[in-house]
Amino acid sequence: MDFALSEEQTAIFDMAHGFGQDHIAPHAREWENEGTIPRELWPRVAELGLGGIYVSEEYGGSGLSRLDATLVFEALAMACPAVGSFLSIHNMCGGMIDKFGSEETKAKWLPDICSMSKVFSYCLTEPGSGSDAAALRTRADKTNEGYVLNGTKAFISGGGYSDAYVTMVRTGEDGPRGISTLVVEDGVPGLSFGGLEDKMGWRAQPTAQVQFDDCNVPHDNLIGEEGRGFSYAMAGLDGGRLNIAASALGGAQNAFDLTLAYMGERKAFGQTIDQFQALQFRLAEMEVALQSARTFLRQAAWKLDNGIPDATKFCAMAKLYVTDAAFEVANGCLQLHGGYGYLADYGVEKIVRDLRVHQILEGTNEIMRLIISRQLLAERA
DSSP states (O other): OOOOOOHHHHHHHHHHHHHHHHHTGGGHHHHHHHTSOOTTHHHHHHHTTOSSSSSOGGGTOOOOOHHHHHHHHHHHHTTOHHHHHHHHHHHHHHHHHHHHSOHHHHHHHHHHHHHTSSOEEEEOOBTTBSSOGGGOOOEEEEOSSEEEEEEEEEEEETTTTOSEEEEEEEOSSSSGGGEEEEEEETTOTTEEEOOOOOOSSOTTSOEEEEEEEEEEEEGGGEESSTTOHHHHHHHHHHHHHHHHHHHHHHHHHHHHHHHHHHHTTOEETTEEGGGOHHHHHHHHHHHHHHHHHHHHHHHHHHHHHTTOTTHHHHHHHHHHHHHHHHHHHHHHHHHHTGGGGGSGGGSHHHHHHHHHGGGTSSSOHHHHHHHHHHHHHHHHO
């Protein structure tokens, strides 16, 4: 079994890392304070082929694997987890359309997604249906002219910022079989947004409710088939969970690198603090956590790329393990900085705040445990 990255994969990682360090990291605190990401960043991202990572080359995408994508998002998160994760959401939308859309649908949306002339957001969660996503209530009634949407989506990254929203709506009966997927473009009558949420982390990402009040959408904005939207959403989340895990890993790795450097400079009791054995043991434990998380993540990505039957279980396990481990490493790095870790100037407290949400979104880690245990019982049967 070969765990080494190929030359091409190493080049992908280095390219994304270099871009992040040059064009994102120097501005991360400024963008966090402003609560938004400059729109001019996205065409530069698209020039690298990162606007349509999973999209086929026919439509301007890069056609990369899920494993390749984890390298991209780990590298970008070393600059800023919030910015890299926002790009992950855009790519999740592109991947869903490429995988499940008709040829006409692909031709309509994918070129703009890949060029990032339009930024896409993903709308599943509602105020009353978070973990129980199949209970969503936003309704789309079919008419001769299209669909009329009514309802509210919550915690939407890019709400009021993005150009289009891949939205899960109820077109039929209660439960997962009554859910469909529609693209709602910004500016259509009946689409509005709540106020920007004041968040603990991911503050560079504008987050808001997305509201539909007799919002009219054409028939050809339907992705795939009516009634299949929940399965599309769940399939998209397998890859999304890998990316969120990768972003957590990249943030934690950055915190660890900052801590290694700090401990070689900070002195106490006549020596640098990296010479205290108790603290050396802490570093060793963190390194083990990071490397084991990285190996587990890449195994899950490989399974998803190769269509292995237990890929969904491994994506859930990787999301659970990596995001928990990454947060613990980042939090431990803050502790090793002492009082300085609590100051924004040292960069670690932002990483801790950003990584905390990775244990919640794309399915809480409690839901990951539910997915894992259910599949274990099914496999036993």
